[in-house]
Amino acid sequence: MKSRIKAISACAALAAAAALAPPASAEDSATCRTVRFADIGWTDITSTTALASAVFEALGYQPVTSVVSVPISFAGLKTKQIDVSLGYWWPVQEKAISPFVEAKSIEVLQPPNLAGAKATFAVPSYAYDAGLKTFADIAKHRDELDGKIYGIEPGSSANAAIQKMIATNQFGLGGFKLIESSEAGMLVTVNRAIRDKKWVVFFGWEPHPMNIEIDMKYLSGSDGVFGPNEGEARVYTATAPGWLARCPNAGKLVSNLRFTTQLENVVMQQVMNKQKPADAAKDYLKKNPQVLDAWLAGVKTYDGKDGLPAVKAYLGL
Secondary structure, eight states, X not given: OHHHHHXXXXXXXXXXXXXXXXOTTOSSOXXXXXXXXXXXXXXXXXXXHHHHHHHHHHTTOEEEEEEOOHHXXXXXXXXXXXXXXXXXXXTTTHHHHHHHHHTTSSEEOSSOSEEEEEEEEEEEHHHHHTTOOBHHHHGGGTTTTTTEEEOOXXXXXXXXXXXXXXXXXXXXXXXXXXXXXXXXXXXXXXHHHHHTTOOOOEEEEESSTHHHHSOEEEOBOOTTTTSHHHHEEEEEEEEOTTHHHHSHHHHHHHHHOOBOHHHHHHHHHHHHTTOOHHHHHHHHHHHOTTHHHHHTTTOBOTTSSBHHHHHHHHTTO
């Protein structure tokens, strides 16, 4: 009788354990179900993180996002308190992340999740078409520009680079005045100038809604002032050490994520117009479901089903 009771108790224990365990067909363990993202507070990263989170949610995972500074995001990856950051901007963050990468306490995925980003001087298209096409052209049009260059917030690396150009008379910019402002303040000034058909040179970047809201062109011939290849930037995905191997299915999705500047411009525009990031992400995916094909290649739901149809069903497609 005692042996029978022990057998029944053992069966009950196994049944309880099975109820708590992840489904047998899942590639990822229960510890992988919660995917912890870092959002560094930049609208582009808020947008891409919302897109990734929407897909993970549709697959049966439980994405969680923490808004943290860049240094805290790197520290969190190192200590495995954060699993994924979609926001390693190269080259602006390269010095900050290098010690972590060299110590193998952060893994950086290749290739980047966003290529073709940039940050450099821009002008309204009518000024570009009239001859203001390069950095060397700025000084030639000092009068039309009222001797001013519009930058962003005080203390930024971009403003430091602009001030250095002025101080050293690079491109003949000696005597120009740097106008520092918030991003929003700068764009208000630029839009006012465009409304009045005035010439203005300002620090622009992509991805950002300005690229679809303003008829603008980027200047060439920067001689590496804002980085190589005319201010080229790339954005990489970074993960906690060992996370990709420990959570292969979730890691497959994260590894598959690729964005475009136009995609980010559109989602950022909605976020900056006060739409909730999660809603903006789902709206974009419903209107552009083709992006899911590559993102979900080889990816399963948390319980082991095909990922693509599950996500489409979740989105009502």
